[in-house]
Amino acid sequence: MDNDVFGLLVDESADVSNKGQMAVVFHFFDKYGIVKERFIGIIHVKETSSLSLKYAIDYLFAKYGLSLKKLRGQGYDGASNIKGEFNGLRSLILKESSSAYYVHCFAHQLQLVVIAVAKKHFEVGEFFEMISVLLNDVGASCKRKDMIRENYRKIVEEGISNGEIKTGTGLNQEVSLQRPGTTRWGSHYKTLLRLVELFSYVVKVLEYIQDEGIDSSKRQQAYGILKYFHTFDFVFYLQLMLLVMGFIDNLSKALQRKDQDILNAISLVESTNNLLQKLRDDGWDALLAKVSSFCEQNYIGMLIMKEEFVDS
Known part of the structure; x- marks a missing residue:
């Protein structure tokens, strides 16, 4: 120096x-x-x-x-x-x-802001709280983690033998649910992506905890998570957060590039802002289609939007 x-x-x-x-x-x-x-x-x-x-x-x-x-x-x-x-x-x-x-760090601030703002909304806050409880229930036990990995491995092997899944270097790696951290860039987004990928296996593990678990409090928690996971609200907030955080994740990665300059960074923020505004203005039908598809795949009741709404 x-x-x-x-x-x-x-x-x-x-x-x-x-x-x-x-x-x-x-x-x-x-x-x-x-x-x-x-x-x-x-x-x-x-x-x-x-x-x-x-x-x-x-x-x-x-x-x-x-x-x-x-x-x-x-x-x-x-x-x-x-x-x-x-x-x-x-x-x-x-x-x-x-x-x-x-x-x-600006990319770091972006992550903190997104999480803080999202959790100001009570239903979104509840959504992330339930994800946290899930990770505590499933992630606290090596046996439960192995159950998810084993179920996933069987499906991958079956898909490879049927020709439905491609093979190659770096493909079909072992996966598990990742615990998000408020100060880790994009960690909430990765957790939600992995939850969608492993959803059916996670449900099986929760059903096992509910039916076979020794600890009554854990069985009760598993019951509560399963009940919540089979609601329209859960699927709606899951797909909404994936959309919003997907935009933010791309921006966050771009801001972390070593060759990034301030003018390009400003342009990236503006384009991300435009994407979010477009989601507000025209994104409802596309979002609802994603929600409907997930509900159908996982046997979750879909709301009929034309029916009369009664506030509980």
Whole structure:
């Protein structure tokens, strides 16, 4: 870095032994004007408070003879101890270096915004809560995961023998339900895609838990999820979220490209906005067709739209 200005990128996570570790990366221009990112090291932190993280950074800077006065940028995720306006790490660093501006990753923000806005709608919030309960019920047991994999494997083998499924490098990989994370790009979208793909096998596992489970509370949960999964509301919100999050996922991936420039990024946001508006204006029939198809395939009752609606 030749004692020049630089930016600081930090992320914190626990290792396999459940010890808090902070990864530190420096972001800077070399003498030829080329942007460089260099991994500096991992520091063990006893707790993830902003003061503890700041102490770890001070230790690292002292070790390499660096000064916070040279810092011109901070980049972190959206954790509260990082981004807190008064107590967060960025505020502590800004007190020592007023030019160390904080920048939140735009693609990361997009994911957080979409999830937060979606969950403001009670029915959509309930939908994601039921998905979470499902993942806790099915994902908590290796036996239940294996049941899904085994059922899926049998169908794939049958499809290959009938010539209905193609074979080749990278095709027909083993699959399972993925647990979404609020700060993981596109993870909710991937979870919903996988749920659609494995829906019939998931239902079989839930029926097994309901009928054969030892824990009465788990049996009750399985019953509740099965009941919800066979409603029109579930299918409607599943297909709606897949549509909306599909648009957002494409934008998020584009924003993460290393060669992305700001003008193209603005254009991508505008085009995604136009797609969402088109969905509002003209997307009802296409959405309803997807809902109807899923209901028919999985023996779920479809609402007759011409019937009189009575608010419960």
